[in-house]
Amino acid sequence: MVAREGKICSFCATPGSRDLQLVGGLGAQVCETCIDDFHALLHDPEKRAASKGAFPWEAMSDAEVLATLPQIMASAEQNNAFAHEWVDLLRERNISWAEIGRTLGVSRQAAWERFARKGGDKSETA
Known part of the structure; x- marks a missing residue:
């Protein structure tokens, strides 16, 4: 497993560190x-059966939900931030803003406005 310092577990929000390893992909870190x-x-039928049904937040107090x-x-x-990293990767591979926008179901301009780095990639047509 790789240390993901500066990232958090997508399930419990515990920060990754040298001592706490995170694994994942496509944005999720666990x-x-x-x-x-x-x-x-997953491997205990009783625990699995008990987990089905209500969502955890349904049993939480307002204070717990707020926390x-x-x-x-x-x-x-x-x-x-992961989405920005993926778009940066695509731009490094010379994928156009038009193609990125088309993939996201938005215009080239909308993709550029959301993902272009300030002072970085300003090309709308590349």
Whole structure:
């Protein structure tokens, strides 16, 4: 597993570090603890049956839901940063803004406005 310092677990929001390894791809990062927990859940019929049904937040108090909101936002911001990294990769491969926009279902201009780095790639036609 690779250390993902500066990233958080997409499930529990624990920051990755040298001591806490994260793995993942396409934006999701998962810590070893969450992997172990999900593995145990998937391979224990009783735990698996108990996990079906209500979503965890349905049993949470308003205070618990409010306390979780910053973690949700941090995960969303992390995923947005991953999207920027993927667009940067595509631009490095000379994929046009038109193609990126078409893939995202938006115009070339909308893709450029969302993903162009300030002071960096300003080409609208490349």
